[in-house]
Amino acid sequence: MEQFYTIQGEGFNTGRAAYFVRLGGCDVGCVWCDVKESWDADAHPKVSIPAIVASATAHAGRNVVITGGEPLMYNLGPLTAALHAAGCQNWIETSGAYPLSGEWDWICVSPKKFKAPLPEVLAAAHELKIIVFNKSDFAWAEQHAALVSPGCRLYLQPEWSKAPQMMPLIVDYVKENPKWQVSLQTHKFLDIP
Ligand SMILES: C[S@@+](CC[C@H](N)C(=O)[O-])C[C@H]1O[C@@H](n2cnc3c(N)ncnc32)[C@H](O)[C@@H]1O
Numbered sequence: 001m002e003q004f005y006t007i008q009g010e011g012f013n014t015g016r017a018a019y020f021v022r023l024g025g026c027d028v029g030c031v032w033c034d035v036k037e038s039w040d041a042d043a044h045p046k047v048s049i050p051a052i053v054a055s056a057t058a059h060a061g062r063n064v065v066i067t068g069g070e071p072l073m074y075n076l077g078p079l080t081a082a083l084h085a086a087g088c089q090n091w092i093e094t095s096g097a098y099p100l101s102g103e104w105d106w107i108c109v110s111p112k113k114f115k116a117p118l119p120e121v122l123a124a125a126h127e128l129k130i131i132v133f134n135k136s137d138f139a140w141a142e143q144h145a146a147l148v149s150p151g152c153r154l155y156l157q158p159e160w161s162k163a164p165q166m167m168p169l170i171v172d173y174v175k176e177n178p179k180w181q182v183s184l185q186t187h188k189f190l191d192i193p
């Protein structure tokens with residue numbers, strides 16, 4: 001759908017330069033999704049793997065974030081192998097709703113109520129990023145924290161439009177449950193892609 005070189009705005013790698021590859025297509029249907037224009041894959045041009053690698057490596061940074069849409073709707077083996085061969089570190093942003101494919105240096109799983117994550121993807125996650133839309137999401141976050149590996153980093157990120165109401169609850173929750181960390185969509189505050 002789009003490619004852009006920016007700063008990773010969310011989660012563990014916040015603040016690090018990264019080239020984003022946003023793949024079109026998603027059927028998870030989050031009511032609050034901030035890139036609904038990504039849902040229809042056919043609405044976007046197809047780009048070849050060599051062209052993506054060439055664009056990604058035209059910048060000083062070598063971290064590539066594969067996002068979407070839901071990137072795991074596709075077999076990401078060929079794309080991630082080509083990026084690795086070009087010296088890139090491959091990071092993914094996924095809901096975990098489809099089987100894991102590809103070669104990854106960092107896996108961020110952000111599970112959704114609208115289409116449950118697969119246990120195998122949760123088990124492979126380096127980072128679990130729960131979007132907090134209402135109070136019930138804290139209990140839901142704990143359910144998923146029980147399904148990730150022991151070393152997985154745990155993040156609570158406010159849904160953007162609900163942040164004014166949810167942020168005080170998130171702050172209190174993290175103070176009481178310090179295995180969790182706060183994640184903010186810092187790129188939205190910085191007004192960068
Ligand atoms: C647009 S999604 C694409 C990747 C994948 N489909 C997923 O949901 O993880 C990228 C990240 O943005 C988060 N996100 C989407 N809409 C959001 C919103 N309104 N507020 C906060 N985070 C949001 C998702 O949970 C996910 O972590």
Ligand SMILES: Nc1nc2[nH]cc(C(=O)O)c2c(=O)[nH]1
Nearest residue numbers: 007008009010067093187193
């Ligand atoms: N700067 C920036 N950081 C991000 N982290 C995850 C994003 C995404 O939409 O997957 C995203 C994004 O869209 N922009």
Ligand code: SF4
Nearest residue numbers: 026028029030033069
């Ligand atoms: S899974 Fe990701 S891309 Fe798909 S609707 Fe939800 S937030 Fe948007």
Ligand SMILES: [Mg+2]
Nearest residue numbers: 034035185193
């Ligand atoms: Mg985004």
